[in-house]
Amino acid sequence: MRKKLEDSEELAWRIRRDAIEMTYLSNGSHIASVLSVADIVAVLYAKIMNYDNTNPKLPTRDRIILSKGHAGAAIYAALAEEGFFNVEELKTHYADGSRLSGHVSHKGVPGIEISTGSLGHGLSIGAGMALVAKMDKQPYKVFVILGDGECDEGAVWESALFANQYQLGNLIAIIDHNKMQSLDFCENTMKLEPFEEKWKSFGWNTIRIDGHNHKELQKALEEAKQKKETPTVIIADTIKGKGISFMENQIVWHYRPPQGEDYTKAVEELEANKK
Amino acid sequence: MRNTFIKTLVESARKDKDICLIIGDLGFGVVTPFMEEFPERFFNAGIAEQNMTSVAAGMAKEGKKVVTYSIGNFTTLRCLEQIRNDCAYHEVNVKIVSVGGGLAYGAHGMTHHATEDIAIMRAIPNVMVFAPGDPEEAKEVTKAMFAHEGTCYLRLGKGGEKRIHEEIKNFRIGKAIKIKEGNEIAIFSTGAILDEATGARQRLEEMGYCVAQYSFPTIKPIDSETILDCANKCNMIVSVEEHNILGGLGGAVAEVLAEHNTKAKLVRIGMPDTFSSVVGKQSYLREVYGLSAKKIVEKVLSKL
Numbered sequence A: 001m002r003k004k005l006e007d008s009e010e011l012a013w014r015i016r017r018d019a020i021e022m023t024y025l026s027n028g029s030h031i032a033s034v035l036s037v038a039d040i041v042a043v044l045y046a047k048i049m050n051y052d053n054t055n056p057k058l059p060t061r062d063r064i065i066l067s068k069g070h071a072g073a074a075i076y077a078a079l080a081e082e083g084f085f086n087v088e089e090l091k092t093h094y095a096d097g098s099r100l101s102g103h104v105s106h107k108g109v110p111g112i113e114i115s116t117g118s119l120g121h122g123l124s125i126g127a128g129m130a131l132v133a134k135m136d137k138q139p140y141k142v143f144v145i146l147g148d149g150e151c152d153e154g155a156v157w158e159s160a161l162f163a164n165q166y167q168l169g170n171l172i173a174i175i176d177h178n179k180m181q182s183l184d185f186c187e188n189t190m191k192l193e194p195f196e197e198k199w200k201s202f203g204w205n206t207i208r209i210d211g212h213n214h215k216e217l218q219k220a221l222e223e224a225k226q227k228k229e230t231p232t233v234i235i236a237d238t239i240k241g242k243g244i245s246f247m248e249n250q251i252v253w254h255y256r257p258p259q260g261e262d263y264t265k266a267v268e269e270l271e272a273n274k275k
Numbered sequence B: 001m002r003n004t005f006i007k008t009l010v011e012s013a014r015k016d017k018d019i020c021l022i023i024g025d026l027g028f029g030v031v032t033p034f035m036e037e038f039p040e041r042f043f044n045a046g047i048a049e050q051n052m053t054s055v056a057a058g059m060a061k062e063g064k065k066v067v068t069y070s071i072g073n074f075t076t077l078r079c080l081e082q083i084r085n086d087c088a089y090h091e092v093n094v095k096i097v098s099v100g101g102g103l104a105y106g107a108h109g110m111t112h113h114a115t116e117d118i119a120i121m122r123a124i125p126n127v128m129v130f131a132p133g134d135p136e137e138a139k140e141v142t143k144a145m146f147a148h149e150g151t152c153y154l155r156l157g158k159g160g161e162k163r164i165h166e167e168i169k170n171f172r173i174g175k176a177i178k179i180k181e182g183n184e185i186a187i188f189s190t191g192a193i194l195d196e197a198t199g200a201r202q203r204l205e206e207m208g209y210c211v212a213q214y215s216f217p218t219i220k221p222i223d224s225e226t227i228l229d230c231a232n233k234c235n236m237i238v239s240v241e242e243h244n245i246l247g248g249l250g251g252a253v254a255e256v257l258a259e260h261n262t263k264a265k266l267v268r269i270g271m272p273d274t275f276s277s278v279v280g281k282q283s284y285l286r287e288v289y290g291l292s293a294k295k296i297v298e299k300v301l302s303k304l
Helices: A008-026 A031-048 A069-081 A087-092 A122-135 A154-165 A195-201 A214-225 A260-272 B002-015 B032-037 B049-061 B077-088 B117-122 B135-147 B191-206 B224-233 B249-258 B282-288 B293-303
Strands: A063-066 A142-147 A171-177 A205-210 A232-237 B019-023 B042-044 B065-071 B094-099 B127-130 B151-155 B177-180 B185-190 B211-215 B218-220 B236-244 B265-271
Touching: A008 A031, A008 A069, A008 A087, A008 A214, A008 A260, A031 A063, A031 A069, A031 A142, A031 A171, A031 A214, A063 A069, A063 A122, A069 A087, A122 A142, A122 A154, A122 A171, A122 B049, A122 B077, A154 B049, A171 A214, A195 A205, A195 A232, A205 A214, A214 A232, B002 B019, B002 B032, B002 B135, B019 B049, B049 B065, B049 B077, B049 B094, B077 B094, B077 B117, B077 B127, B077 B151, B117 B127, B117 B151, B117 B218, B117 B236, B117 B249, B127 B135, B135 B151, B177 B191, B185 B191, B185 B224, B185 B249, B191 B211, B191 B236, B191 B293, B211 B224, B218 B249, B224 B236, B224 B249, B236 B249, B236 B293, B249 B265, B265 B293, B282 B293
Parallel strands: A063 A142, A142 A171, A171 A232, A205 A232, B019 B042, B019 B065, B065 B094, B094 B151, B127 B151, B185 B211, B185 B236, B236 B265
Antiparallel strands: B127 B218, B177 B211
16 A cells, blocks of 8 residues: 555645646636535545555445546546556546546546446446445445536436435435536526435435535544445535635636636635645 | 246356346336345336446446346336446446337337337447347347346347247357258348248248248347358348337348448348337237238348
């Protein structure tokens, strides 16, 4: 096992810094989604998940699926910073011949379980993995990160029914609830509220937290790991574009790559806030 | 055919503890033998095929060999992207099984007719496509499917299909099964329409033609060797399928022939790029859409 980073605040900062660089170099989209989910990903990799960065197929490893695959840069950055592959490689994101596609790809990338990008697949796949862990009495947990807009997909609710029916206590969903989706705020697109109650009524254990507060994230995830038969959903209230003030809650940053002055300002702001 | 499938599935599962079955709330009375013998490996995903398919992919990713099972288009078209992304791209051991291929659910209506499934599944990389023609073929295909690592689609008939083969020796994935040799006309078929194709071949023989007949339980990969061999020997190749005329067996045969200089001309017989909105049982609809033995013969004679 190579040395891993155990400071989640440091990892979250690096994910944001890497992601700005990656989307700047590649002219890639979805920077705001990456900034939104960065803390969730950082706490999982730094504090919660069991894995071996030199043996990504370790049978007892915890499984993670980024179902909102468009925030792929966050996972690639976390994997690189945690020693799965060289941080330098992040610069090839979106590039010709790279293994780091815009949306998450498992092909040849150590540490990626499942390729995603089309929304509404990850929770079901995770349910299948959790089901096998239960059948074969394996200790691993399955973490699935979803977007809130993703919950428009009917398949999400099919898997919510399934996980409850088959008592998949080892399945933990974390929703990056930044209240925004592709064109507008969720509530102007497809109303999700009362969101927590929806999950509750599907039989899930629900925890609602500030998705940028690492202590709250860690506590919620530790609590979820204790469940035996009830699947848990952590609804993490987040801010889209979190950490770069002019990107926060601005829909345009779902698509716009940081270029020119925007890039310089974003880097300055991140560097100034380095702890 | 579906009972033969379940029987073979149960036998395979006795030998291989990784085999699991997940159904989309269909198969009343049919899946019971598996359910009773292996309750810990049987799951009903409810009427939710997208989730069923992705769950199967997740299970297969963890080492299981998972059969998804429902009828008509429910295991295929309803969850097509789950098959493409979650199963095929990840090259996992999910075996997609559909009962009632073609017009088997005749009078139930067009929602229950699986008449584009072969073309659509054939277009997905990493997916093998099977449509056995009788219970014997169903048995062999099922066994072979479990021996193969990767995603497969198995299109079954419904039940009560006539047994055509006494015994199949040396079944191989991707190899057509010879029923009869001949050097004037070659009839190819895939799936349960084998019965009608056999009837057509017999009638043509009675008329004095020398007719070869092959069943294609595997459509992907297609048996180019048999196709080219027949196309060099015979004057006409006739493809017969209970499926849209586009993209299925006839399409696959045409793709092979288009890239070679052979002597035979190709006559494709299938649903004429239409939905069946006529009400009637399978035999009636086969007659309406030109798929019965009699109609196949008429078409062949008109093209000679």
